[in-house]
Amino acid sequence: MTTIWTGLAIGSVYVLVALTYNIVLSATGIFNFAQAQMVMVGAFIAYIGSTANDWPVPLIVAVALAVGAVLGALEERVAIWPLRRSPGLGYLVTTLGFAVALEGLAYMIYGSSPRNVEFFIGETPFSLLGGRLLPIDASLIALALAATLVLHLIGTRTRWGLACRATTSDRDAAALRGVNIARVSLLSFTVAGALGAALGLFVAPLTGVSMNLGNSLVVYSFMILAVGGFGSYGGALLGGLAIGIVQAECQRWMSAAAPPVILFGILLLVLLLRPHGLFGVRRLRTV
Amino acid sequence: MRFNRFAIVAMAAISIIGLAACGSSSSSSSGSSGGSGEGNDPYRVFAVEPLSGPFSLFGKACAEALRETEKIVNADGGFDGRPMELVVKDDKGEGTEALTLLQEEINSGNKPDLVIPGTTSDEAVPLLPVLAKEGILSVTNASDTALDNPEKYPLNFGVATTSLTIAGPMIEQLKKEGFKSVAVILTDNELGRSNGEAYEELGSQEGLEVAVAYVPEEAVDATSQLEQLDSHNPEVLVVSAFGPSIVPMLKAKEKLGLEIPTWGDTATASQDLPATVGSAAAQKITLQAQPWQVEGEEPSAAYTKQSKEAFDAFYPRLQKAGIDTVIVPYIFTHDTVALAVAGANKAKSTEAGAIAEAIEGGLTPAETPLFIGTGGWTAEDHFPATTAEKVVEVSAAETNEGLIVGSH
Numbered sequence: 218m219t220t221i222w223t224g225l226a227i228g229s230v231y232v233l234v235a236l237t238y239n240i241v242l243s244a245t246g247i248f249n250f251a252q253a254q255m256v257m258v259g260a261f262i263a264y265i266g267s268t269a270n271d272w273p274v275p276l277i278v279a280v281a282l283a284v285g286a287v288l289g290a291l292e293e294r295v296a297i298w299p300l301r302r303s304p305g306l307g308y309l310v311t312t313l314g315f316a317v318a319l320e321g322l323a324y325m326i327y328g329s330s331p332r333n334v335e336f337f338i339g340e341t342p343f344s345l346l347g348g349r350l351l352p353i354d355a356s357l358i359a360l361a362l363a364a365t366l367v368l369h370l371i372g373t374r375t376r377w378g379l380a381c382r383a384t385t386s387d388r389d390a391a392a393l394r395g396v397n398i399a400r401v402s403l404l405s406f407t408v409a410g411a412l413g414a415a416l417g418l419f420v421a422p423l424t425g426v427s428m429n430l431g432n433s434l435v436v437y438s439f440m441i442l443a444v445g446g447f448g449s450y451g452g453a454l455l456g457g458l459a460i461g462i463v464q465a466e467c468q469r470w471m472s473a474a475a476p477p478v479i480l481f482g483i484l485l486l487v488l489l490l491r492p493h494g495l496f497g498v499r500r501l502r503t504v
Numbered sequence: 505m506r507f508n509r510f511a512i513v514a515m516a517a518i519s520i521i522g523l524a525a526c527g528s529s530s531s532s533s534s535g536s537s538g539g540s541g542e543g544n545d546p547y548r549v550f551a552v553e554p555l556s557g558p559f560s561l562f563g564k565a566c567a568e569a570l571r572e573t574e575k576i577v578n579a580d581g582g583f584d585g586r587p588m589e590l591v592v593k594d595d596k597g598e599g600t601e602a603l604t605l606l607q608e609e610i611n612s613g614n615k616p617d618l619v620i621p622g623t624t625s626d627e628a629v630p631l632l633p634v635l636a637k638e639g640i641l642s643v644t645n646a647s648d649t650a651l652d653n654p655e656k657y658p659l660n661f662g663v664a665t666t667s668l669t670i671a672g673p674m675i676e677q678l679k680k681e682g683f684k685s686v687a688v689i690l691t692d693n694e695l696g697r698s699n700g701e702a703y704e705e706l707g708s709q710e711g712l713e714v715a716v717a718y719v720p721e722e723a724v725d726a727t728s729q730l731e732q733l734d735s736h737n738p739e740v741l742v743v744s745a746f747g748p749s750i751v752p753m754l755k756a757k758e759k760l761g762l763e764i765p766t767w768g769d770t771a772t773a774s775q776d777l778p779a780t781v782g783s784a785a786a787q788k789i790t791l792q793a794q795p796w797q798v799e800g801e802e803p804s805a806a807y808t809k810q811s812k813e814a815f816d817a818f819y820p821r822l823q824k825a826g827i828d829t830v831i832v833p834y835i836f837t838h839d840t841v842a843l844a845v846a847g848a849n850k851a852k853s854t855e856a857g858a859i860a861e862a863i864e865g866g867l868t869p870a871e872t873p874l875f876i877g878t879g880g881w882t883a884e885d886h887f888p889a890t891t892a893e894k895v896v897e898v899s900a901a902e903t904n905e906g907l908i909v910g911s912h
């Protein structure tokens with residue numbers, strides 16, 4: 218059962234990062250390569266607040282939300298907005314450039330050595346249903362479930378969610394119907410940046426804090442989105458938890474080389490059978 | 505008559521000019537052959553270091569160490585009387601860039617006498633074939649076992665530990681402590697794999713049961729790997745990891761409640777462990793470290809008086825210049841030059857082959873007054889021989905100006 222809990226915890230980390238990707242995806246149709254770096258920024262804020270100083274947790278969260286929001290908004294204005302009239306995938310390059318810039322900034326200030334952050338709830342392991350887990354594991358699983366539910370409800374039951382779906386479905390039609398496309402884009406990046414940075418407080422105790430943190434999260438988060446369906450919060454949750462369990466079980470019973478091979482094999486199989494992901498929506502396009 | 509006189513003067517003039525030209529070209533070609541200068545010609549030391557890029561923290565530390573070592577060497581009389589002249593170039597941590605810089609230096613007419621081939625194995629390995637072909641002496645502080653090949657690279661030496669000398673002292677000490685079943689958890693990269701194979705090989709030779717597991721560099725959790733190791737009922741856990749992957753390793757041990765001692769080898773000790781995993785977690789690990797890494801370490805069986813004196817001459821200079829990372833890259837880089845100086849002074853020659861022969865013949869502490877680390881080079885092994893007697897055990901509470909502050 219410990220391996221199952223481990224898999225759920227690993228999967229929850231990837232799910233939470235994938236959810237922040239989904240916020241931007243579902244509002245703009247854009248895959249933001251710099252999203253995982255927001256988690257890295259939040260991890261450094263957690264280090265500054267908890268290890269280097271002794272800030273109360275609400276202050277750390279507030280600072281992370283604020284910094285993440287500013288960076289998200291800045292990214293949208295600098296890397297996305299100038300390309301709004303250019304067709305193509307230039308935003309892939311610009312968001313990647315923004316990601317590299319954030320990494321470089323972290324390296325300039327803190328260098329490449331990893332740092333330690335302790336979890337604010339505590340680090341004493343406990344047993345549950347026959348398995349062992351740490352407070353951080355339980356928190357991540359609970360957070361992933363709660364965040365998925367909240368974001369799904371916002372996406373399907375609010376005017377904001379409707380505006381986002383309209384924008385990704387047909388940008389011009391949405392604009393004609395009065396949806397402020399610019400505000401949708403800016404707000405989605407801002408919210409995703411804020412939540413991504415706040416997530417750093419939960420990820421850092423597990424992984425340590427280093428400039429490479431974002432790179433280690435982006436590959437599996439992308440895989441979860443591809444398996445679960447881009448834009449689907451529920452799909453991200455189920456795909457992420459499944460991938461986490463498969464990864465943990467493969468690491469437990471097989472060699473270290475096995476998990477990437479098996480996971481990418483699963484990804485290929487899903488994409489062959491359901492190219493839009495398990496819970497993605499198939500769209501018709503006029504060509 | 506007039507013609508004859510004119511012809512004689514012309515021929516004399518031509519002869520004088522010709523002799524003068526031959527003289528100057530022969531002196532410039534002897535100057536550019538490298539390693540065969542005479543008298544007070546500077547001994548040219550060419551170093552490529554990652555002054556920019558992801559390894560620049562260590563590259564800049566190594567460059568700083570070389571600058572300070574140059575001052576010490578020249579104050580001590582240089583390479584068999586020849587003053588050291590240092591050139592450092594930025595290879596960005598890339599082997600191809602390092603190779604280009606080396607070729608440019610060789611082709612410039614100022615062929616170096618000694619090359620320090622970078623900080624990492626990625627930089628050093630591509631340079632060795634060229635260095636061997638050009639007959640240039642090199643001393644590396646990288647640790648890939650591919651670098652230790654006296655047959656292929658007879659003029660290349662090392663000062664750092666390789667996989668066998670990382671695993672060797674640990675296996676030796678664990679056997680002395682009475683452990684029979686050992687679990688080793690390592691980072692899943694080239695060095696980790698090499699170390700893991702060394703642990704399995706040496707453990708088998710010493711009659712220990714060794715189980716190894718690997719954790720990816722980007723892992724967020726290592727519980728499954730620890731569970732795998734725990735199924736072998738180990739009596740001790742060895743952590744051999746450099747970088748962020750050590751964090752999930754130690755968290756997983758806490759989670760599973762493994763009540764077995766944790767040891768860290770010299771690879772683990774080469775980082776700022778308290779900063780990476782926290783002081784409380786770092787103090788639970790018994791680290792094997794080089795004696796000069798530990799603050800306040802006094803001469804002992806592991807740490808000769810000569811090494812301590814060499815360290816005491818070098819370390820204050822680093823403190824003045826500013827220490828930006830752990831002490832390991834500074835000392836290893838200093839020792840690359842110190843080894844070559846010792847070889848030159850023993851051989852009473854700066855010719856690369858003579859220096860190599862002198863080093864292979866064995867150097868006593870008295871013959872290596874500037875050298876801080878461990879020796880033991882032979883014709884068969886151009887890297888130092890580190891044993892359990894040459895390292896110390898310490899639990900690291902914090903790091904202060906690059907040194908481990910802890911308790912034995």
